[in-house]
Amino acid sequence: MAGATQVDFYLLGAADRRARLTTACRLAEKACDQGLRVAVRTASPSETAELDELMWTYSDRSFVPHAVWPAEPAVAEHTPVLIASGTLPDSHRDVLINLAAEPPPDPARFDRICEVVGADEEDKRRARLRWRGYSDAGLAPAKHDL
Numbered sequence: 528m529a530g531a532t533q534v535d536f537y538l539l540g541a542a543d544r545r546a547r548l549t550t551a552c553r554l555a556e557k558a559c560d561q562g563l564r565v566a567v568r569t570a571s572p573s574e575t576a577e578l579d580e581l582m583w584t585y586s587d588r589s590f591v592p593h594a595v596w597p598a599e600p601a602v603a604e605h606t607p608v609l610i611a612s613g614t615l616p617d618s619h620r621d622v623l624i625n626l627a628a629e630p631p632p633d634p635a636r637f638d639r640i641c642e643v644v645g646a647d648e649e650d651k652r653r654a655r656l657r658w659r660g661y662s663d664a665g666l667a668p669a670k671h672d673l
Contacts, residue, residue, distance in 0.1 A: 533639045534661045534668040536654060542647035548578050550643045550673065551624050552585045555608045559591055563621035565608045566596075566637075570627045575612045578626075582608070630657045634664060642668075 537554070539546050551567055558565045569575045575595055582591045593608035596616055603609060609619050615631070623637040634640055640661075644654040661668045 532634050532637055532666055534634070534642065534666050535639070536642045536644055536658065536668055536670050538644050538654075538670060538672050539646055540673065542645050542650070544645065547626060547643045547645050547650075548574075548581050549585050551578065551626055551641075552582055552591060554622075554624050554641050554643070555582070555593070556586075556589055556591045558622045559607045563607070564619040565622045565624060566615045566619040567593075567608065567610045567624045568615060568627050568631060569610060569612045572612050574626065575610050578610055582610075625657075628653045630660045634661060634666065 537550060539550060555565050555567060567578065569578055579593070579595050582593045591608055592606055593610060594602050594606040596603065596609040596611035598606070598609065603616060603618060609616055615623070620637050622639045622641065623631060624641045624643065625631060626643060631637070631640070642654060642657060644650050658668050
């Protein structure tokens, strides 16, 4: 299906919640380095705050330019990565990194969706439901073991 949203599930070997956030930072950095605009959807405002802090400190060799959404329009326009636990901006549709338990309400609005899945059974169970939802929507998810 030409032009369809690409969905990738990244399966972590660790059940550590922090590993999911660090992986999200790495994926955001890689997309940002490619000139893409990234939205990171978190599960809660507290996870948004934790990820915001981690983007500053997860690597001593790099920095991921980011802001928490909602942000001032001028800030959002010039910031490649926006983090939110609620509604996502229309401006950042190249890549969605989904850390929430459910899929985004309208996956087709993104060019690519990255799902980061921890090794614990509850995370895997929720990921299987999201996979099924994407498949039912006509998308073809791919799996990557990390």
